[in-house]
Amino acid sequence: MLALHRSKSDSDPSWFAACPELAAIREPAWLEATKAAQRHNIHARRRLFSDHELNRSFLIVIKGRVQIYKSERGREIALYRLEEGDVCLFNVVSQLFGNPFYRVTAITETEVEIASIPPEHFKRAFEDSAEFRHFIVTSLVRRLTDMMQLLEGIVFQRLDVRLAKLLLARTCDSEGCVCITHSDIAKELGSSREVISRLLKEFERKTWISLARGEIRIQKFKDLHDFIQCRAPLTEPPK
Template identity: 35%
Template sequence: MSSDILQHVSHITALFPSLADISIQDWSEEGIAIMEIQPNYVIDEGQFLEYAVLILEGTVRMYKISSSGREITLYRINGGECCPLMMASILGESEYEASASVESPSVVLAIPVHIFRDWMDRYKSFRQFIFKMFAKRLFIMSNLLDSINFKSIRGRVAEYLVLMTEDGSDSLAITHDTLSVELGTAREVISRTLKSLQKEGLLNVSRGRISDIRREGLKVYVE
């Protein structure tokens, strides 16, 4: 952790222009820090947070675990973003209603919650940025709920594979367990669906990898 935040301000404001109005005096407040976090670090649901976290580098996955133990990915946040659910729990002084897992080596700006609330009150541009993050993730969450409630699992698997191969690749390194977490369904359901798609000649399944992905064929099932 680095307490000398001032040397990082130019880099921070390049990623978060909404923080450009923050005064040097406010940046000098005790407790604001740059933190390096390694993969697999987890913040569990139900905690009362002490810091608001803005991602400078890396990727963090936000997810929920049901009472039965089933896990679903809500969304990911990357450099230049923050987690609206985290901000909501801080502003509402309530428990964090999701879990967060660091997926790649990450660098974050940690702001003590009392300073974060003060900046939200006093700096309009920062407040607008946070509201925009809320709106963006609300749209993503709405699409996720629609997908779970109204789309077939075949359509959801096809959509995920098409999305993850937008770079033109026809192969994806992913396990059935991971795919079940991404889509919020049982591993057995994923296995049956992939086997069915394989029989149709739309992909090949091997241990830890889906290959020979026929994007155009899969798009037929995207609802």
């Protein structure tokens, strides 16, 4: 599954260019860690954390997009996305803690390039490089913020409003075509495909969208916007 390449110039952290904060660190412990780093090229739609070696290392996304999600009994919820220069909250905390503390899955949404750094090098860099620690803390804050926004959305916003927002955010052409399947919407919103399909049919009945085989198309952008605006101050609580 993985094509592994050692970094060509071992003492040169320039291939962390995707992550300027890391590329700028010149402290020895971090530079040592970059020498031990390995690059991995991974195809789209692959499970990342199921790979044992990757799971045990500190990971940085160099290129592409990775989705982190939690699944349980066939239901899934997308927690956040990692892009260029991002690190995963759960991966970082597991490295710091010395053990995977919470089971999440990472899936590559596109072709992805990842750098992995062995745990002992990560630990030394975290202990001895104040700048690397700062990078790690900043990354934790970003991912925690993502998680809190997700939780807030689920607790404080109606599912139909969150669906309307997602449709508007995922429009991929001027025709109003929305590039996402019913199942993927369910995963993003922490719901089930059946509930999402029912809400989409309801939106279609209101003529806000049209549904065809494998296609969702927004017909009335303004109506969707208005719906979000007027329903955003929660009147009826989510069940």
